[in-house]
Amino acid sequence: MSRWKGRLDPETSALLIKAARCQMELGLSDMFVSRSRVRKRREENTINGRRKKRTVRFKSLDDHEKAIGQCSKCALGATRTKFVYGVGSHDADIIFIGEAPGREEDLQGEPFVGRAGQLLDRILAAIKFRREDVYIANVLKCRPPDNRDPQPDEMATCLPHLLEQVRLIKPKIICALGRVSAQALLQTSAPLGKLRKKWHDFNGIPFIVTYHPAALLRFSSYKKDCWEDVQMLRKKYDELMMEQ
Numbered sequence: 001m002s003r004w005k006g007r008l009d010p011e012t013s014a015l016l017i018k019a020a021r022c023q024m025e026l027g028l029s030d031m032f033v034s035r036s037r038v039r040k041r042r043e044e045n046t047i048n049g050r051r052k053k054r055t056v057r058f059k060s061l062d063d064h065e066k067a068i069g070q071c072s073k074c075a076l077g078a079t080r081t082k083f084v085y086g087v088g089s090h091d092a093d094i095i096f097i098g099e100a101p102g103r104e105e106d107l108q109g110e111p112f113v114g115r116a117g118q119l120l121d122r123i124l125a126a127i128k129f130r131r132e133d134v135y136i137a138n139v140l141k142c143r144p145p146d147n148r149d150p151q152p153d154e155m156a157t158c159l160p161h162l163l164e165q166v167r168l169i170k171p172k173i174i175c176a177l178g179r180v181s182a183q184a185l186l187q188t189s190a191p192l193g194k195l196r197k198k199w200h201d202f203n204g205i206p207f208i209v210t211y212h213p214a215a216l217l218r219f220s221s222y223k224k225d226c227w228e229d230v231q232m233l234r235k236k237y238d239e240l241m242m243e244q
């Protein structure tokens with residue numbers, strides 16, 4: 001085991017130690033661990049190959065939500081009113097991801113409610129989806145005070161929660177709503193204009209970026225661009241369904 005020291009994440013180390021103990025009990029001298037199992041664990045702990053901190057894996061979204069609902073890993077845990085986990089179908093084909101809860105979301109404990117949420121519902125309806133068909137979440141589960149932008153350390157701390165949601169849902173498409181969530185998930189500082197109008201890859205999942213509905217409420221001239229983005233999304237979804 002010593003030659004692996006410092007090269008493995010804690011979960012993989014735990015897997016190796018457990019396998020070694022079982023095999024010692026069976027009297028086997030050479031340790032056997034499934035390479036594919038180790039590789040799979042490694043892949044799940046990354047964003048496009050870059051290692052990330054991960055929380056423990058859960059069997060369902062309900063178990064996960066129950067386990068992290070009292071999270072206070074960053075300072076926002078002390079200032080939130082309600083923890084905002086996510087909403088929608090637990091086996092959704094598409095996840096929409098915003099940056100953080102706003103005032104209404106913080107009060108109600110649900111992402112994308114209020115005017116921005118109603119606009120998101122209308123956008124979904126325009127491409128023939130209902131809110132309950134998809135899954136909606138944010139990078140942060142707690143509201144930053146005064147609706148300020150999430151801080152990089154807050155997003156880095158909270159990101160494992162979202163990665164676990166994505167792992168459990170296994171979506172076919174991810175859509176980032178706004179610059180902040182797009183940059184956090186794609187691990188880039190590129191501006192929104194450079195991230196839109198193309199497909200990215202998020203751990204093998206097609207990933208598209210469009211405006212946050214709150215930005216569309218402030219600048220209605222962005223609506224045409226958003227319409228083009230969501231039509232791209234719908235087209236990709238239809239193609240993926242045809243391939244099945």
Ligand code: SF4
Binds near residue numbers: 072158161
């Ligand atoms: S924002 Fe995320 S990491 Fe911070 S307390 Fe809330 S759930 Fe925990």
